[in-house]
Amino acid sequence: MADTTVLTVSDLTVTYRGRGRVVAAVSDVSLTIDAGRCLGLVGESGSGKSTIGAAVQGIIPADGTAEATGRIAIAGRELAPLTDPAWSEVRGREVTSVFQDPMRSLDPTMTIGRMLNRYTGSAEASVAALERVQIRRAGEVLKKYPHQLSGGMRQRVMIALALAPGPRLLIADEPTTALDVSVQAEVLGVLRESIEDAGCAVLFVTHDLGVARHMCDDIAVMKDGTVVESGPAEDVIARPSDAYTRRLMASRITLDTDRTRPVGAPEGAVVASMEDVLRGLERPALDVAAAWSAGDLTWQDFTGPTASVGAASGREDVHLVEHVTRASLAVNEVNKTYSTRVRGRRVDNHVLKDVSFEIGYREAVALVGESGSGKSTLLRIAGGIETADTGTVDAQGVAGEGTQVVFQDAGASLTPWRTVDELLRERIEHTRTGRGLSRAQMRDMARSTLELVGLDDSVLDARPTQLSGGQQQRVAIARAVVVPPSVLLCDEPTSALDVSVACSVLNLINLLRHSLGISIMFVTHDLAAARLIADRVLVMTGGEIVETVPAERLAQDITTDYGRRLVDAVLA
């Protein structure tokens, strides 16, 4: 069946060398894809999946920074794994691609029509090509520039462009990762249908097993540059044989995940934190990892006494309250308008319109909404980064001090030239708890909080750049809870992380929430993550809260259009 095999990769090894270091990105990988089949290449960052995607497009530069050996054959034609002149006859014709960010891969100086007509030959054919990717009013779209289209539309145009030359092989590298979650499902649907029509072979690179299962016939799971498991999609998903695949599967959260228990497989750092918490609560020690694996561990086991102020700081004056009525965060009729000048005229953008809500003591609330709905502005106002035009925000809860924020990009939220100790100390210094404490006492607080988030005290004197993405996020969380806040505001804290790391961060937030008794406001696009953390989900549209749904009944009760799209976006 040699004539139906479109892509053959055998024994591909790619090594990058830079600044005296040699990194093997891919070692000894072999793959084949037949015409009309879709192979999903799944793995976390650094697994080598994108390098394979680059190698089969011939875009690994032959300038000495990379070395590659092995065979690549596309439609029966032998090609070198590094760029050479032969590739230019193949690339853009036999092999085309859809990249992650359509804004960067479309030419901003050209109309869609000019780009597309080069392949289709005529405006009529271009209209037909756009209609195939379900773009309505294609004639108008042809006259537009990329920046005039929405993200979802751009990616559809990208798909149309990629399929226009009639390729034998299509590379889709994380084609929906950069898009708003609510349009991801639509774009994936369009991609799926168009590639079925086109009948080409597809290499689908993704970090998301759920998306891979939805899109692909076969799946190859990659880790550290090698394929650890491959086979038909359903088999790999339903009966993963490799331990890593199983862990990846367990890390996936859906709308059916049990929210009363930790998710995923037991993980060293979180287990350590849990033991720490149990010791702090003076509960009997138990084999946390075993209980977790057996599914016997619930968040209830870690719930600290009500209003135990200063649990993380180890202070003596822990005072207990039986019943708390005061809200931890009360947002009252908050308005915010941004004004810009467009061609000399003032344009007002009313971002928040009389927004009011409360977060109770120990309660967790998720705020979902599309980009521009005002949810991030609300978080910034609650966090004191911006001020409201009118209305009040009260974060004087019964326990904890003020609000703290965990940002989306933890790496960027840590000042690169300050040590972790200095960063944590800064927070302690500016609280009532920290008043009058010596440097050594503050360092002890920092140390015990780092332990609580699963980091060794060697991290204290490290700078953020020396830490991995997951470690940075944990340091950011440690800074936020070293003096427990009344409300912890989380701004998409997991969206930039790999699934397994995201999973452990979610577990950590849940653990801290239950053991420290802090309230949480969780801003996100990801309904599955929102449901896992929050008791209530608020849906925001156009600067207003339009819907409040209990997390338990999220999938059933959510009614707004945007909410439904978010539910659809969580691919089971």
Place this chain on the structure above:
Amino acid sequence: MPFSRRRTLERVEAAPTARRDSAWSALGPGERTSLIAMAAIVLVAIIGPTLMPYSPIIPSGSQLLPPLSSGHVLGTDVLGMDMATRLVAGMQRSLLAAVLVTAVSAAIGTFIGVVAGFRGGWLDSALMRFTDLFLAFPAMIIAMAIAAAIGQSLGSAMIGIIVVWWPLYARLVRGEVRRVVALPHVQAARVSGVRGWRLLWRHVVPAVMPTVVVTASLDIGAVVMTLAALSFIGLGTPAPAPELGRMASDGMKYFLNAWWVAVLPSVTIGLVAFVFNYAGDALRVVLRRTGV
């Protein structure tokens, strides 16, 4: 305890020397050469004059000896002063003046730029309009006018250049500060409760400094040239003090029968400017590695 807690916590492997090594190894051969050349020039400028056998302002041989004469490697000038000695002394003078001018301009400009960018509002507008005032005049003309007004000396030339030089830094730094203030790490520090000067000093200024240092090192070459130009047209150091621009200017008269008197100082000016410019680029590569 069924688990050893120590073992499951994550550590970082700190390698204190790794950063410096990799900064050096990130540089190409040209950039390395430029940094070494810069160090060499600075060294010669500092200790060179004390090693020279002659005085730069007392004639020590016959007039207009060509280069490679015995006892005078680079020859002598029209008064019989040793060229090599004068060049080294002139380099010291020019570099010292240039470093001073650049440092003072950068300090004034950085201060004003930081205040304007961080405070914003009316203070920002006021400071920036004030800055624009200086930028509006042609730099060379202002410097000439000031130098001419205070009198002919190296000091007045330096003051003239500082007056026209600082606004560039103010502009640059203000833009950088405004960019940095919007970065997540500054907002995160605000959330931690850090405010005012402390926020500025700890979280904003360190991000701006690499840009200032790189710009300053690039500027040193330009300031050397400008000082030389002012001296060349008679507004800098009076004769017979060794100053490269002055030497080039005076030597022009004898260009046809003693080329070295004019050419050697000119080449030295060019060399210093070139090396500092190139080294500034290398410095940028090193400093940019911190991110932000």
